Amino acid sequence: IFKFVYNAAFAIIVGTLFLRLPDTTAGAFTRGGLLFFALLFNSLTAQAEIPKSITGREVVYKHKAFAMYHPAALSLAQTVVDIPFMVLQILVFSCILYFATGLERTAGHFFTFVLYLFVGCLCLTAFFRLVGNISPNVDIAHTLSGICLLFMILLVGYLQPPKSMHPWFKWIYWINPLAYGFKALMCNEFRSLRLECTGANLIPGGTGFADISNQVCTLQGARSGQSYVLGRDYLADGYEFYVDDQWIDFVAVVCFWIFFVAAIAAVMEFIEFGNTGYSINVFKRRRPKVDAYTEETIGNATDKEVAMYKNIPPTGPTDEQILAGTTFTWKDIDYTVPVKGGERQLLNAVSGYIKPGTMTALMGSSGAGKTTLLDALSQRKTIGKLEGEMLMNGAPQPRSFRRITGYCEQLDVHNPHATVRESLRFSAALRQPDTVPESEKMEYVERVIYLLGLSDIADCLIGDPDSGEGISLEERKRLTIGVELVSKPKILFLDEPTSGLDAQASYKIVHFMRRLAESGQTILCTIHQPSAMLFEQFDRLLLLVRGGHTVYFGDLGHDAQTLVRYFERNGAAPCAPTANPAEYILDVVGSKTSQVDWPQVWRDSPERDQTMAEIGRINELQRSGGNDHGSADDDKVYARSYMFQTKLVMRRMFVMYWRNTEYNLTRLALQVMCALIVGFTFYRLNDGAVDLQNKVFAIFECSVLSILVINQVQPEFLRQRQYYGRETSTNQYGWRAFAAAIILTEWPFSFVTNTVFFACFYWTVGLNSITDRVGYFYISYIILGLFSLTLGQAIASFSPNDIIAAMFNPIFTAMIILFCGVTIPYQQMPKFWRRWMYWLSPYHYYVEGVITNDLHGSEIKCRQNEFFVFSPPDGKTCNEYAGDWVSSAIGYLNNPNATESCEYCSYKVGDEFYTSLSWSFNHRWRNIGILLGFIVFNVVFTVVMIRIYKVNKR
Incomplete structure (x- = not known):
């Protein structure tokens, strides 16, 4: 729709700019400019195929690896789909442009114009799609397409006729599809035109010059004694275009199109760019000198940081630990978004809490609202209406909340040209308060690098996973967590930290999160169908179903027995001893045959009452504990x-x-x-x-x-x-x-x-x-x-x-x-x-x-072939006949004393050219x-x- 709208808009603009072109010599070059721009605009529009070809490349490679179809078949399908849409696009464009500008109004001329423009647009679309497919990235694609497009425009035959082209580039003219399309359009338009020579194009002009036999038309193709120029003569003399060749030009464009389509099919079938299944680390040439951080150098670290390294078993947070750490509670969270015809509620009265030293899992089926809730709690929501109570340490979220909490997104977005160490230093420098010395921030970065196991790749460029250069996916996940850790977050939110990883890499990430929790970190993490080994690393679970309803919040218990007993007690089938508790509960709440209304069961359960009571107790404890977690820095959005x-x-x-x-x-x-x-x-x-x-x-x-x-x-x-x-x-x-x-x-x-x-x-x-x-x-x-x-x-x-x-x-x-x-x-x-x-x-x-x-x-100074030649009346010199006219006009007579073949140059000085503009x-x-x-x-x-x-x- 967007293409149709802007094509129509551009046709209206160009049509009104070149409105009703005159059938005179004054409009000859402008008429050619109109045809050139009609073709050029569609050429520039076709450049949009370049990012399309590159953006969807990874999906095609994956489908090819699964043997779903041949990529060549996809390229042919794209070509077939192009045709009906392009027919409508060109028809809309042509109907507006053609009749507004007054091009030759015969059915034959019009439909031939549409056909030539349609085939030219098809050909250029295929060409730019080919450029996208043979380029490894969008930067190279735009450079290659730019050079090719410049050649096409320069050597199209409009700005510089073929006869004026230098031999070292003229061969490109013969392999330029845009040139054949332009020739065909010009021949179609000018083949039956008769251009009357009027105004400044007839010299000498004005009063006293009425005899055409003593005048000449300044348009190429003019014949002595004629007050008009035939369009076919103008093309032949000015451009070396011959109207009898227009269908040859049309066939040439079709052949180019077929060649480009075949080349696209071959390239998509046999050439692949990017990731080949492994990654190559690329290191920075000059690595900064830093002190290695090891187990022996943690003597100056705080007890909390020592606990990180020593892997102290969790004992569960006491009231003193709660006061020392960060708690976060949310109560009756509702979230609605605007949709067509009204609003849709994505979260429905969700309540819960997280404590220091614990890991809370947020689970649910697809569409249950896991990420939605995580975004809402972490203040990432930018649209919709969010209601409910959210308190950090018993107080409303401060202005600095997003900065002092960490949020690890599911997609690892990092600048590929930065190193691991540079990314961590950048985050630490901007997110830790300016009261912390820079040396202390950088030292903490080195500790996090060691903690994450990134020391060996600290000076490696992050790279792009699709290119095959840079750190691995699992290392990128660790880096994502590290970027948040260096800010010393009070709460750590993680969205699907194991997505895209194999079992071993997933376990490493979750085990590392466990170590963070054991050090006193407050963690809330969404996770999708974890294995039993991963599931047992968590302390507490918030389970949602579609509509954003809560069906469980509470402790998991040893081997998740507390969780399993809750569902068995309320009507679920018994959980097999060998079953994965995570899969069991998802099957229970997601079963379409179940007669149990699990959200209602939760609302009526004593566990919910205990949850609400604990939320109140935590907040009251924080308010009455006498420990001030706030600081002047809390009111600063930026550190x-x-x-x-x-x-x-x-x-x-x-x-x-x-x-x-x-x-x-x-x-x-x-x-x-x-x-x-x-x-x-x-x-x-x-x-x-x-x-x-x-x-x-x-x-x-x-x-x-x-x-x-x-x-x-x-x-x-x-x-x-x-x-x-x-x-x-x-x-x-x-x-x-x-x-x-x-x-x-x-x-x-x-x-x-x-x-x-x-x-x-x-x-x-x-x-x-x-x-x-x-x-x-x-x-x-x-x-x-x-x-x-x-x-x-x-x-x-x-x-x-x-x-x-x-x-x-x-x-x-x-x-x-x-x-x-x-x-x-x-x-x-x-x-x-x-x-x-x-x-x-x-x-x-x-x-x-x-x-x-x-x-x-x-x-x-005109060359000999650049003079316009006219003959004076018998017995008069050129100056006697046209001297007065030349003195009041522009240009000069080269042979004023001659009695025949007066040579007139259009300009005497360059100023005369631009003054006319x-x-x-x-x-x-x-x-x-x-x-x-x-x-x-x-x-x-x-x-x-x-x-x-x-x-x-x-």
Whole structure:
């Protein structure tokens, strides 16, 4: 639906911009621009296939491993499914665009246009899907697609006709599917057109020049003595396109599509990227010097920490231990969420408590509300209505609750470019109070590393489990727990800590949790169908059923006998001696044939009365115990100041970016390749009239390159936002620190890559070599790069994922390119768009500034084949016949004293070219200021969206 809506919206915008194109020579180039943009927009839209191809890759590999189907079959199925949706998409787009712009209104022309556009879109969709499938990650995919797209646009035959292409790139034109699609569309439109030569296109013009035999039309394809140009002649002379070849071009596009589809099937069938079943540890080159922490060095530790290491058996918390530790109680917790037509209750009057030195399991069938309750108790819920009483140490939860408690999520979200030690140090530095010396925090990190058994991999990069590089899944689980432990949490919440692990790894994690509990830690943990060995590690159980109803809360007892006796006493079948108590109770409460209303049984049971009484006793004990658990730090949402947060987050992010070589090298490679491609496509331009146009197109391509920059920065922004979502949920740092870091960290890298582009591009094309002109172009391009960077981040800031961001990109980029004044000049725009959208296009200010900067004061000298030739009346020289007209117009006569074949050059100086576009050299520095204003707007918008966008909606 989203695709249909924005396709229709874009068709309306383009259709009204190119509204009712005239059938004259004045609209010939603009008509070609319309067809080019129709094809280009669908090409940019097809780029959304890249993240789709990479995102679902792991699922395909898993299905292939299970021999469910051949991946090649999936690729063919995707292609078949594309067809009906794309037919509707192209029909909607074409019906609006075609008739609004006044293209040839015959059934044959229209349906041929639809067919060519449909096949071209199919072909490009398959091409970008192939790029995604042959790329190991999204960074390489965007770089590869960007280089290919730039080649396609440059060598499509519109900005530079095939006859003007240099031989070292012209061969690419013949293997460019976009070029064949564009040729077919142009031939279909121009094959029967007759373009009347009017206005400035007929020279000499004005009063006194009525004899067509002494005039010439300035459009390529003009014939002497004709006041019109045939469309087929315009294509043949200007582009070397021949209308008789249009169906050959159509077949070529179809062949490309078939080739791409076959290549996708082969790649998906035989090539796999990422994890091969094992992981490789990658260590940091320079490891920090730290003191090894062993059993012999714990003499200065507190009794609580010693107990961690010595594995003291649990004796159960006494009142003194309760007062010394942290208790947490919840009473009558109700939670409802809005749904269509009303509300749905997910938790229903849930009550319970956790004490120091104990492990409480939270269990239930799928959909019972385990994670929902854990999120509610740990203050992670961002939507819905939460009611009930939650008290920590007998008092309401302080503002610092999320920071002083630990929450280990089910998914282990870590920055892959950080080491284990760096992740732990980062958490400790931001979550422990600033009253604790940094040296003490770092020492505690080393203790946790030893405790977790992570000493051997402390300086190993965390990596990505899908890539096969980095620490193992079980080590990631331990790291997740460690990130919370280094904050010295008063309560530890864990959501499915054993998910995705084998039996041995699961036992290690649960046994470690047991050791934490024995040291006095308060633990609440959701767990799904544990083995009997794991289940017996817990002290207490809270059991839920669908609807968020409690069916049991209390001690497990030895071998879970207390739990089993409760259910047997209330009507459940006896538990077999060899049965797993955890599976037994889940079967009992989940049985569809059971006649027992277990939630009602619990509500009527003495065990519930005991639970409510114990909740009251614990809270009263805390209030009357005289031990003040609170501190001034409890009222602080964040432990550290904003400046410290920003400094630490920015330093960490810069290091992570520096280590992300794939991201940086692909960005640099894209800039270098694009600079060389554009530079050698428009190699060493001189002062001719055609080269003047080519300079404009070369500079215009720099703005097109910014589209590729937008595509590149978004995946990294979204990855960093994912890490921010986890870290901000524990109040490590605020949105201001993240916004400053994610925006400013990119700028040095952008400066370097744009400088490299400038060095490779500027002198290769042969732009103005005057020092101040060189400096202005450099400054402008650096600012354009920053604008593209900030625009990409702004779009990503309101997008939930990179697929949605990739779908938004064509709308924004096409809009600002369309209205920059190159493809359709300011004077030819309809008044509606000319009055506001032209002035809102940032590229207009960039293009105007750099083009006037380059052309101002430059003398134009037409080559021999660039002159327009007309014949004066008998007995008159060229100057006598057209001298007055030339003096009031632009351009010059090359042979004013000749009596035949007058040679007229369209421009005398570069200023004459850009003056006709309503541009001015005096606007250069004003335009720089306006571009900076657009950057400020992008930055402010990004910051606002970071502030209001909920990364993890729960």
